[in-house]
Amino acid sequence: MHLHVDRSSVDRCRAFARRIVEPVQAYIRAHSTLSVERTVLRLLGVDGVDSSEIPLPNVVVDSLPRERLQWGIALPFGHALAQTRLEPATLARAIADGEVSLASFAGVADAAARSALHGYVESALAQIGARRGERDALLERLPQLPPPLLYVIVASGNIYEDRTAAVAAAEAGAQIIAVIRSTGQSLLDFVPYGPTTEGFGGTYATQANFRIMREALDEASERLERYVMLTNYASGLCMPEIAAMAAVERLDVLLNDSMYGILFRDINMRRTFVDQHFSRMLNAYSGIIINTGEDNYLTTADAVAQAPAVLASQFINEAFAHDAGLPDEQIGLGDAYEIDPDLPDGFLYEVAQAQLARQIFPKAPLKYMPPTKHMTGDIFKGHLVDAMFNLTSVTTGQTIHLCGMLTEAIHTPFLADRMLSIENARYVMNTARHFGEEIEVKQGGIIDRRAAHVLRECEALLERVAEMGLTSAIEAALFADVSRSPEGGRGLEGVFAREEGYWNPFEDALAGATSRG
Numbered sequence: 001m002h003l004h005v006d007r008s009s010v011d012r013c014r015a016f017a018r019r020i021v022e023p024v025q026a027y028i029r030a031h032s033t034l035s036v037e038r039t040v041l042r043l044l045g046v047d048g049v050d051s052s053e054i055p056l057p058n059v060v061v062d063s064l065p066r067e068r069l070q071w072g073i074a075l076p077f078g079h080a081l082a083q084t085r086l087e088p089a090t091l092a093r094a095i096a097d098g099e100v101s102l103a104s105f106a107g108v109a110d111a112a113a114r115s116a117l118h119g120y121v122e123s124a125l126a127q128i129g130a131r132r133g134e135r136d137a138l139l140e141r142l143p144q145l146p147p148p149l150l151y152v153i154v155a156s157g158n159i160y161e162d163r164t165a166a167v168a169a170a171e172a173g174a175q176i177i178a179v180i181r182s183t184g185q186s187l188l189d190f191v192p193y194g195p196t197t198e199g200f201g202g203t204y205a206t207q208a209n210f211r212i213m214r215e216a217l218d219e220a221s222e223r224l225e226r227y228v229m230l231t232n233y234a235s236g237l238c239m240p241e242i243a244a245m246a247a248v249e250r251l252d253v254l255l256n257d258s259m260y261g262i263l264f265r266d267i268n269m270r271r272t273f274v275d276q277h278f279s280r281m282l283n284a285y286s287g288i289i290i291n292t293g294e295d296n297y298l299t300t301a302d303a304v305a306q307a308p309a310v311l312a313s314q315f316i317n318e319a320f321a322h323d324a325g326l327p328d329e330q331i332g333l334g335d336a337y338e339i340d341p342d343l344p345d346g347f348l349y350e351v352a353q354a355q356l357a358r359q360i361f362p363k364a365p366l367k368y369m370p371p372t373k374h375m376t377g378d379i380f381k382g383h384l385v386d387a388m389f390n391l392t393s394v395t396t397g398q399t400i401h402l403c404g405m406l407t408e409a410i411h412t413p414f415l416a417d418r419m420l421s422i423e424n425a426r427y428v429m430n431t432a433r434h435f436g437e438e439i440e441v442k443q444g445g446i447i448d449r450r451a452a453h454v455l456r457e458c459e460a461l462l463e464r465v466a467e468m469g470l471t472s473a474i475e476a477a478l479f480a481d482v483s484r485s486p487e488g489g490r491g492l493e494g495v496f497a498r499e500e501g502y503w504n505p506f507e508d509a510l511a512g513a514t515s516r517g
Helices: 007-029 034-044 056-063 074-084 088-096 110-141 159-172 207-224 236-248 260-265 269-286 294-300 303-323 346-360 379-395 415-431 446-468 470-475 505-516
Strands: 031-033 149-154 176-179 229-233 253-255 289-291 334-336 367-369 400-402 495-497
Touching: 007 031, 007 269, 007 303, 007 446, 007 470, 031 034, 031 269, 034 056, 034 074, 034 088, 034 110, 034 236, 034 269, 034 505, 056 088, 074 088, 074 110, 110 236, 110 269, 110 505, 149 159, 149 415, 159 176, 159 207, 159 415, 176 207, 207 229, 207 236, 229 236, 236 253, 236 260, 236 269, 260 269, 260 294, 269 289, 269 303, 269 495, 269 505, 294 303, 294 334, 303 334, 303 346, 303 446, 334 346, 346 379, 346 446, 367 379, 379 415, 446 470
Parallel strands: 149 176, 149 400, 176 229, 229 253, 253 289, 334 367, 367 400
Antiparallel strands: 031 495
C-alpha cells in the first residue's frame, strides 16, 4: 500500500518544525528545573526518604538556596563530597538529618568537586549502558513476534495485582505491558518511594514498582520464549526523574511527549519543555522508545478536523526528539483511531491518516491508539470497531498497537476483557498480515485525497506556528482546541535561569554520547 505523498511538502513541514523548535531550544539551554537537578542526584545514587517521607533528592535540592541552585546542584554536592569523603547516599542522609549543610562547603574548589563526582557519573552511565546491553541481548535471544506489537494496559492501583494481570496478559499474547499511572501523579513534584498498593485509576510510578514489574515480565519472557516489553509514563513534573529510574530498571518504552503535559495536565509549558529535553537525552542513551501523545488531541476535539494538528505535532515532537539525540528508531509518534464510526467512509479516512504517518516517518516505531471517544458500552459494536482498528493497524504497518477493549466506557478491563481483545487483534493481524502489500491506493480516490488534504493543512498550520512561535500557538489553542498560557499552569516556580558556569555532568556526558552515536 502506498500513498502519493508530496515529498516537497514533507520537507517544508520538517523545515517549519525546525524553525518552531529552535527558539524553544534556546530557552531550554538557558534554564534548568528542580526535577532536572533532582535527577542529577538520583543518578549519583541518592534515593530513599527522610523521617517525614520526603524523597531525599527533594530534600537535598530544597536545602540549597535558590540563588545558589542557578549553578546546578552538582557543584555544591560535589564540594561536600570532596570535603566529607562520604558516599552520595550517605551525604544526602546527613543533609536530611541536619548534620551537614551544603552551604558550608562553598570554599571548596570546583575542580575538587568535579573530581569527586567523576567516578559516580561514570558508574551511573555504565549501569545504564549495561541495562541497555541486557535488553539487546534478550531481544536477540528471545525475539519479539512481528509488529504491530500488541500493547495491553494494567491499572489496578496495586502493583502486586498489576503484576498478576500483566503476566496473564503476556501469556494471552500481549507483547508490551503498560502500567497506567495513578491519576494525578503527573501533578506531584516528587516521586513516591517504594512499592505501592493504593492508587486511583492506576498505580504509582516508583522505582520499586518498576523493578517488581520488570522482574515478573523477565520471568514470563523466559517461559514464553519471547521478550515482553514494559511501559510507563515519563511525563508531568518529574519527567526526567522517571526517565532516570526507567533507565536503571530497564523499561523499554516511556510515554514522553513535548506538549502533552501542557495541554492535558496544565503543567507550565516552560517547565515541560526543559524537563522533556533532559528526559529524552536519558531515553536516547538508555535505548528506551518514547511514545508521544497525539492521540489525546482526538479525545478533546473532532478527529477529522484535528488530523492536521496531529501530524503537525508529530513533526514537532520529532524535531524536539532529534535535538535530544533520539534516533528515528526510538521516536514512537502517536495517533489514534477516533473518527466517529457513523461517518461515511470514516474507515478510509483512518487508513489515510495511519498510512500518511507511516510513509512520512518510515523508521519511527509508530504507536496506534484504539477507539475510546465513541465507545458507548455496546460491547458487540465496540468489539467490531476494535476489529476495524486492528485491520487499519496491520494494513498500514503500525509498530506499537494498544489493544482496544470491548468494555471501554463501562469499567476498568477484567482479565477476560483483555483476553478477548488480544484474541481479536491476533486474529485480524494473522489473517491480514500482508494485506497492505497486496492493495494499491487509487490515485485521486478518497484515501489519496484525504491524505493530501491533511498534509496540505498540516503544512499551513506549521507555517502559522513558525510565524507566531510555539508558546503563542499553544496559547491560541491551535493544538487540541486547548489554550494554555506561558506563565500559567503548575510548576513554573520550579524553573530557573542558569548562571554562567552552570554544570550538569550528565547533560555534558549524554550530549557527547549521542553526538558520537
